[in-house]
Amino acid sequence: MEQPSAPSQAQAQPSDTAVLPRQRIEPPRPEPVIPMDPEWLASLQVMQPLYGKNLRPPSAVRGLVSLDNPEALAKFNVTLKVFAVVLPAAEVSTYFARLGKLHLNFPKRRNALPFPGDPQRRMIILFYAAPQDTPLVGEIPTPADEFIPQLPAGEMADSMRDLGASANLVVFGVQYTVDSWNLEEILTAVLPVDPPASFEQVGHVAHYNLRDEHLPYKTVVGQATMLKFPRLRTIVNKTHNIDNTFRFFQMELLAGDNDFNVEVKESGCIFRFDFSRVYFNSRLQQEHWRIIQGCPAPNVACDMMAGVGPFAIPIAKQKCVVYANDLNPVAFESLLVNAKANKVAHLVHASNQDGRKFVRDLAVRILASHLSGKPNPLPAFTQVMMNLPAIAVEFLDSFMGIFGEEAEAEARAQQPTSTLALGFRDVFKVLPVIHVYMFTNAENMAADAIARTSKHLRFPVDDHLVKVHDVRDVAPKKHMFCVSFRLPEQVAYANATEAASLSAVAQKRNHQESAATDADVVASSNAEDDAQNKRARLDDEQA
Ligand SMILES: C[S@@+](CC[C@H](N)C(=O)[O-])C[C@H]1O[C@@H](n2cnc3c(N)ncnc32)[C@H](O)[C@@H]1O
CATH class of the missing domain: 3.30.300.110 (Met-10+ protein-like domains)
Structure with missing residues (x-):
């Protein structure tokens, strides 16, 4: 790429240029319409704000309903007229200095362009578009007094008068086609x-x-x-x-x-799935990564609504065992495919059932595998993900008594010959942290998220909170939140009687509270939906 070097003192002297014989330069042939080349296009698009109205598709494209034919595409053609200074190649540096800020000057770009048909000369494009009704006059030897008054800016006109003998001013057309406009320009015009x-x-x-x-x-x-x-x-x-x-x-x-069989890269992993049959949202990438980073080995993850595995697979990639479940059989199949594709199939235990049953069965299976006395029993999970924001919070009731006497008895029933004196407390040495997602439109969103978590867990989580995170807005005044809390001992180890009494207390508390309930959120969402346009509604639902 040709780069102008900084002009030397000697080069910058007007007398250097004055000695060159002045000559009339013929207009470029055939027409001074110069075919667009990608580098120019890039330069000219950077100039767009300066060129203003001149740079947009012609009004003939307004109302087109299809672009599938050459006639429709040809309607996007327009010739942009620009001013440029044509000069001997050897004087490029001098003229860059002389033109000051009037010319295009992009770092690491070729700002002096080849002049069509004459390898000895270059063109420096100026920061001014010619008015669209300017005839394509080809070159104007400077000073061209009859033409200079038409120039759009006084500063430029003055500079042109002083150009010197060896340079000429040209007005040339740059052909824009449908390829030259970006999507927004095309759609705005159509x-x-x-x-x-x-x-x-x-x-x-x-x-x-x-x-x-x-x-x-x-x-x-x-x-x-x-x-x-x-x-x-x-x-x-x-x-x-x-x-x-x-x-x-x-x-x-x-x-x-x-x-719809797509391949997506996220969190350093590959995901393959049929987008018409499973859930996936690229806007959750950051949230997935937040949870993944907070779950390094030797954590063991349990994703109750795993989808195609955007939490599960990258966590397994960190050498963690992961229990991943989804009720959608197609998502479950993708989980298996993705575990294999990312070489973590040996760490991912996938299942396809309702999340509530899955997590309770899993706890029992884990204890039973320890009771079996076999080597490498299933490890206890330390973190639980529940990303089904419309209803996940309601699934929190499945943690009531998850490690209670009844669950322990079930595990023992699965290993009737076991003589090992092991219980959940021996296996789940640390109670798991649960990350539950929900939408909220309450005035105090964080407080609402905590209140609803407590309500469905049937136990106040305030003293057990790890983090309350505002994930993203999904509609005006409606956010997706993640409440992370450590499962309270009183909930995890509750037996049937304790569970019933916790439920009764929770019910009483909920009656007294006038804070937003899930029903409120749904009801007000519906009202919002009616009032708002389809886009906001779908955005919301996509979360
Ligand atoms: C919002 S998506 C989240 C998927 C994934 N965790 C993610 O972050 O992209 C919710 C998932 O829950 C699954 N699902 C719906 N009802 C379920 C249930 N009762 N039990 C388990 N999974 C369920 C859906 O099939 C869907 O894949």
Whole structure:
């Protein structure tokens, strides 16, 4: 790449240039329309704010409903007229100094461009677009008094008068095509309404939450997205709320292949799954990573609603044993595939059942495996993930008496011949930390999250809190929270009678409290849903 060097004192003397014979330079042939090359394009796009209105697709594209034909694409062509100084290659440095701030100057970029048809000369593009009605005059020998008054800025016109004998000013056209505009520019020009703000990407699939007013243009939105992001192969719109148990979307294909088998990289692992049949949200990446980092070996994780494994697989990659469960059989299959693909199948114990039953059965199985006396019994879990924010908090009742007398008796029943005097206290030496996710729209969100955790655990968690984390906003005034707390001994080891009395106390407390209940959150969400547009609703549900 050609880089102008800093002008030397000697080069900067006007007398150096004045000695060159002045000559008329013929306009470049055939037309002074210069085909766009990617490097120029990049430079010119950086200039966009300065070029203002000149730089946008022509108004003829407004209202297009499809981009699948050459005629439609040709409507995006426009010739941008720019000023440039053409000068002998040897004088580039001098002119960079002389033009001061008037020219494009990007570090590590070639700012002096080849002049078409003459290897001895260069062009320096100026920071000014010619008015669109300026004829493509080719080159104007400077000083061109009749032309200079048309220049848009006084400072530039003055500089042009002093250009010196060897330089010329040119107005040339730069051809913009549909390839030159970015997605936002295309959609802003085509749609008579504000374009969709953005799309989410999962592997090769882009998914939109289009508003009703976008629907007449959904095809063009899909096609433009494919055009500008060639790596995307499938563009969809989410059509229905997540109302199924497994939390995946109903989708409508807007453009590309009807193929939802994606591969995603997250937290240093590969995940393969059918995005049309399982839940996955790339916006949770940071939250996944937060929990993963807090769960190094020798922790043992238990993910009650594991999906395709964005907590489970990376935690196993940290050499931890992981118990991972999901009720969706397709998610369960993906868990197995992903454990294998990431070479952690020996550490991931996957299951496919309801989360409540899973965690209680697991506790019993762990104790039973210790009672068996066999080497390498199942290790006790130290951290539990519950990410099903719409209802996970309700699953906390499964921890009531999870290590109680009844559970111990069940484990013994599984190992009737065992003579080992082992109980849960010997195996679960430290009580696990539980991370439970929920949505809240209360005024005091953290307090609400804690109150609801306590309510469903049927025990106040205040003295057992590890962290209350505001994960993200999912709609205006509605956030996803994660309450992390250490399972209280009174809950874990409660026998049936104690469990019943804790439930009664909790019920009484809940009656007295006027704090937001789960029903409140759901009810007010519904009201919000009615009032808000579809996009906010779907965003919320996607969380
Ligand atoms: C919001 S997703 C979270 C998945 C994953 N943990 C993540 O962070 O991406 C909730 C998951 O819970 C699963 N699920 C729904 N009901 C369940 C239940 N009763 N027991 C276990 N899993 C359930 C769904 O299939 C879904 O994969």
